[in-house]
Amino acid sequence: MATEPEAAEPVVPSLVDRYFTRWYKPESHPVLQSGKTIKSISYQISTNCSRLQNKVSGKFKRGAQFLTELAPLCKIYCSDGEEYTVSSCVRGRLMEVNENILHKPSILQEKPSTEGYIAVVLPKFEESKSITEGLLTQKQYEEVMVKRINATTATS
Amino acid sequence: MFPLTEENKRVAQLLLNTGTCPRCIFRFCGVDFHAPYKLPYKELLNELQKFLETEKDELILEVMNPPPKKIRLQELEDSIDNLSQNGEGRISVSHVGSTASKNSNLNVCNVCLGILQEFCEKDFIKKVCQKVEASGFEFTSLVFSVSFPPQLSVREHAAWLLVKQEMGKQSLSLGRDDIVQLKEAYKWITHPLFSEELGVPIDGKSLFEVSVVFAHPETVEDCHFLAAICPDCFKPAKNKQSVFTRMAVMKALNKIKEEDFLKQFPCPPNSPKAVCAVLEIECAHGAVFVAGRYNKYSRNLPQTPWIIDGERKLESSVEELISDHLLAVFKAESFNFSSSGREDVDVRTLGNGRPFAIELVNPHRVHFTSQEIKELQQKINNSSNKIQVRDLQLVTREAIGHMKEGEEEKTKTYSALIWTNKAIQKKDIEFLNDIKDLKIDQKTPLRVLHRRPLAVRARVIHFMETQYVDEHHFRLHLKTQAGTYIKEFVHGDFGRTKPNIGSLMNVTADILELDVESVDVDWPPALDD
Numbered sequence: 001m002a003t004e005p006e007a008a009e010p011v012v013p014s015l016v017d018r019y020f021t022r023w024y025k026p027e028s029h030p031v032l033q034s035g036k037t038i039k040s041i042s043y044q045i046s047t048n049c050s051r052l053q054n055k056v057s058g059k060f061k062r063g064a065q066f067l068t069e070l071a072p073l074c075k076i077y078c079s080d081g082e083e084y085t086v087s088s089c090v091r092g093r094l095m096e097v098n099e100n101i102l103h104k105p106s107i108l109q110e111k112p113s114t115e116g117y118i119a120v121v122l123p124k125f126e127e128s129k130s131i132t133e134g135l136l137t138q139k140q141y142e143e144v145m146v147k148r149i150n151a152t153t154a155t156s
Numbered sequence: 157m158f159p160l161t162e163e164n165k166r167v168a169q170l171l172l173n174t175g176t177c178p179r180c181i182f183r184f185c186g187v188d189f190h191a192p193y194k195l196p197y198k199e200l201l202n203e204l205q206k207f208l209e210t211e212k213d214e215l216i217l218e219v220m221n222p223p224p225k226k227i228r229l230q231e232l233e234d235s236i237d238n239l240s241q242n243g244e245g246r247i248s249v250s251h252v253g254s255t256a257s258k259n260s261n262l263n264v265c266n267v268c269l270g271i272l273q274e275f276c277e278k279d280f281i282k283k284v285c286q287k288v289e290a291s292g293f294e295f296t297s298l299v300f301s302v303s304f305p306p307q308l309s310v311r312e313h314a315a316w317l318l319v320k321q322e323m324g325k326q327s328l329s330l331g332r333d334d335i336v337q338l339k340e341a342y343k344w345i346t347h348p349l350f351s352e353e354l355g356v357p358i359d360g361k362s363l364f365e366v367s368v369v370f371a372h373p374e375t376v377e378d379c380h381f382l383a384a385i386c387p388d389c390f391k392p393a394k395n396k397q398s399v400f401t402r403m404a405v406m407k408a409l410n411k412i413k414e415e416d417f418l419k420q421f422p423c424p425p426n427s428p429k430a431v432c433a434v435l436e437i438e439c440a441h442g443a444v445f446v447a448g449r450y451n452k453y454s455r456n457l458p459q460t461p462w463i464i465d466g467e468r469k470l471e472s473s474v475e476e477l478i479s480d481h482l483l484a485v486f487k488a489e490s491f492n493f494s495s496s497g498r499e500d501v502d503v504r505t506l507g508n509g510r511p512f513a514i515e516l517v518n519p520h521r522v523h524f525t526s527q528e529i530k531e532l533q534q535k536i537n538n539s540s541n542k543i544q545v546r547d548l549q550l551v552t553r554e555a556i557g558h559m560k561e562g563e564e565e566k567t568k569t570y571s572a573l574i575w576t577n578k579a580i581q582k583k584d585i586e587f588l589n590d591i592k593d594l595k596i597d598q599k600t601p602l603r604v605l606h607r608r609p610l611a612v613r614a615r616v617i618h619f620m621e622t623q624y625v626d627e628h629h630f631r632l633h634l635k636t637q638a639g640t641y642i643k644e645f646v647h648g649d650f651g652r653t654k655p656n657i658g659s660l661m662n663v664t665a666d667i668l669e670l671d672v673e674s675v676d677v678d679w680p681p682a683l684d685d
Contacts, residue, residue, distance in 0.1 A: 015647050015666055019603050059609050095610060096599075100651050107651075114664075115651040120602065 016113050023132050024141035025089055032112060037079040038105035043097055045072040051097045061122060064093035073097065073119050090131055092123035158203050159192040160185055166326065167319050169208050174424035176315065177265035178204045179272040183336040184319050190344040197273060263427055267315045268338055269372050270431025271304060276345040284437055285353040288366055291439045294521045295364035297356050302342060303369040305432065306405040307378035311425040312338065313409045313417065318424045363442030370432040381420040382408040444516050445555045446482055447680040448548040449509035450474060452499065457542050459498045470501065477543050479514055481536050487520035496562025496677050507674040509546060511562055513555035547683045562677035567618065569635045570642050573669040574657060579627040584661065588620045599652040601644045615640040643667050
């Protein structure tokens with residue numbers, strides 16, 4: 001007889017899936033691999049620019065820092081000395097960065113889809129359809145990841 | 157009793173000679189009681205002439221020899237030409253664009269352009285009233301508003317200067333306030349005529365408005381010289397067709413120096429060829445307000461129509477299910493729906509319901525007994541099981557203020573069905589019952605962030621009551637401050653609402669169902685059904 005799983009499947013889709021559509025870059029970030037411990041996270045991406053200084057005002061969110069795909073969002077420092085820069089991956093205006101991961105970096109790994117988010121970005125209205133070109137749907141992403149795992153197990 | 161005295165003779169003669177009608181003459185002689193103005197035009201003309209004891213020949217002589225210095229030479233030649241044409245000593249006029257003109261032998265008044273001639277007499281009023289009756293409005297009183305072309309102020313000003321000069325010769329003064337205003341005299345005459353024809357009183361506070369707009373294309377350029385002399389009075393405003401509004405013209409006339417005015421504008425004013433034209437006759441009824449409370453029993457109904465790119469995403473809406481019936485019965489042009497807050501598509505509104513108020517714009521029918529309103533409520537309730545309405549009643553404009561107050565200041569109670577990822581026991585939720593006036597901070601939920609400013613809102617959860625359902629579900633009843641996002645308080649909105657049910661219980665929580673149990677506003681007044 002199977003034991004009761006820790007997390008029961010809700011009858012309805014999760015919060016993320018009810019309000020959002022998941023899009024992926026065909027990568028798996030090392031920070032999310034098992035064994036890594038995050039020491040600290042910083043939003044200071046250069047001497048003159050801190051994502052924490054981002055301030056938007058009004059309904060039209062004036063004053064937001066503009067991000068291109070390669071714009072750095074944050075730097076992640078791991079206990080094994082490795083340092084990673086997470087880039088925006090999408091073009092748009094920065095609404096906010098998650099300050100909660102500064103206080104408790106582990107939630108980025110524990111809850112990457114919810115409380116561990118890094119940033120909220122608002123694309124230009126005209127680009128709202130084209131923004132997902134080049135990204136994978138959840139299904140496509142899972143297929144790519146499975147293929148890679150099979151490829152690595154095959155060669156090892 | 158003829159209202160003019162010996163003292164007025166010279167002024168009256170001067171004005172009559174220069175083409176001014178009897179009623180305007182009365183105005184410039186300060187006749188400030190209604191009765192004389194109401195007499196028929198022809199009678200006034202005869203009485204006036206008798207009063208002046210002037211015969212036709214003398215009239216001609218007066219005009220020709222010597223002419224007042226300020227009459228332009230061209231006009232003098234015109235009047236002489238006309239005199240020779242129809243030896244009666246009167247200038248004949250063609251009435252282009254006039255609606256009721258029996259006598260084409262009469263001058264068009266050089267001051268009022270016909271307003272106090274044919275346009276205040278019974279025939280014209282009858283024509284207006286026919287249009288009012290044809291419009292299909294229900295009314296028990298009316299307010300009459302009339303709009304004159306701006307150039308009338310210019311002519312009035314010129315006539316005043318002329319009369320002031322003449323009276324000066326008699327060592328008499330004439331202030332602007334001694335003259336009876338054109339609009340005032342017009343209303344003295346027309347109000348009783350309207351009342352008689354339509355059978356209702358004129359009341360300045362009436363919601364039903366009849367408006368008549370006059371124009372005089374022929375003399376539109378009369379005002380233009382003012383722009384050169386007082387340019388700062390005539391600033392182009394975005395929504396106005398012409399820069400020469402009545403207000404702007406009045407302002408300039410108050411500023412301009414007498415000598416400058418007389419250089420630019422004929423004094424006395426010249427006689428136009430045609431009377432004013434009626435630009436529009438419109439009727440409109442001020443908005444009426446209907447309020448009530450609604451219950452929403454569907455989890456698939458938006459409050460307002462949900463249309464994206466012209467495509468309707470969900471059928472109907474709370475607003476339409478209520479307002480469509482009202483729109484039809486009140487025969488209104490359009491409506492504005494407001495309520496004390498609102499709920500999502502998938503949220504029910506139970507209990508006494510949510511207060512709402514509907515503004516019905518330009519209603520053609522406005523009088524309803526409370527019985528008729530009750531029947532209307534019944535009709536709405538019979539037509540749909542998705543919503544129900546109660547306490548439907550006519551209210552005043554204050555209603556909107558009550559809505560806002562209800563939305564921003566009054567508490568609401570809710571019932572939520574909550575799911576937890578971890579298995580829970582009864583004891584795991586009991587502590588929630590003891591938390592009173594919990595302070596939370598909510599960043600603008602991500603699901604509304606595209607149309608709301610990013611901000612942090614401090615809110616209070618006044619009390620909570622739990623009901624265990626099973627290992628992964630429980631019901632939460634809660635009473636909160638106005639403006640609290642309940643769904644986000646339950647699932648935490650990615651940690652952007654703190655604290656939240658998930659963080660308080662140290663689980664991942666989500667909300668499966670939400671109902672509004674009460675909106676704690678005691679308005680509109682409850683009616684016994």
